[in-house]
């Protein structure tokens with residue numbers, strides 16, 4: 001026996017998987033809800049699934065091949081990173097919403113050269 005599961009994401013996308021039985025389907029729905037469907041943004045007042053705001057899905061890979069999976073609030077742009085379990089690599093929500101990552105913030109030197117123009121020598 002196999003069960004076909006179609007899971008509707010906020011924003012209209014769907015995930016379709018085939019699982020061996022109803023228990024596996026239940027586990028898949030549970031995992032989809034946990035990872036893809038937060039109820040609300042942890043920063044602003046956006047409630048997802050209401051049509052007023054949606055959760056977006058962001059994936060990026062660094063030059064070192066580190067992979068990041070994040071949920072993004074369409075209203076305020078804040079992000080919640082998903083953790084990856086060491087065993088099996090399953091994703092899980094970290095629960096902490098953060099200000100969007102800006103690369104330009106880290107391109108500047110962390111400590112600017114000290115101004116020593118007023119030293120007597």
Ligand SMILES: [Zn+2]
Nearest residue numbers: 041044073076
């Ligand atoms: Zn938000």
